[in-house]
Amino acid sequence: MTIVLVDIEQVTHTCPAFGDAHPFDTRRTVVDVIPGGPCRAPVTIRCGNTTASIPCRRHEPAKRQCGACRVIVTEHTITTRHLDEVRG
Numbered sequence: 001m002t003i004v005l006v007d008i009e010q011v012t013h014t015c016p017a018f019g020d021a022h023p024f025d026t027r028r029t030v031v032d033v034i035p036g037g038p039c040r041a042p043v044t045i046r047c048g049n050t051t052a053s054i055p056c057r058r059h060e061p062a063k064r065q066c067g068a069c070r071v072i073v074t075e076h077t078i079t080t081r082h083l084d085e086v087r088g
Helices: 083-087
Strands: 002-015 018-034 043-047 050-054 071-082
Touching (some): 002 083, 018 071
Parallel strands (some): 002 071
Antiparallel strands (some): 002 018, 043 050
């Protein structure tokens, strides 16, 4: 299984329509990628007389992918700041 570590930064603000602070800008940064290795259940596809074997992650839904092809996204850190803090 491929594991992707991400940092999330949210900037919140308050507006007259919604009195509570809510995020309006969310940015995700990939920190690290730990590869899962080669596919353990490649899929054979055909188009006319041409046959190709591709990793199952390119063809199957997540439930039917092998353990090496499945991707897990893990939130490393989540930072939330209000718009007043960003402007200084």
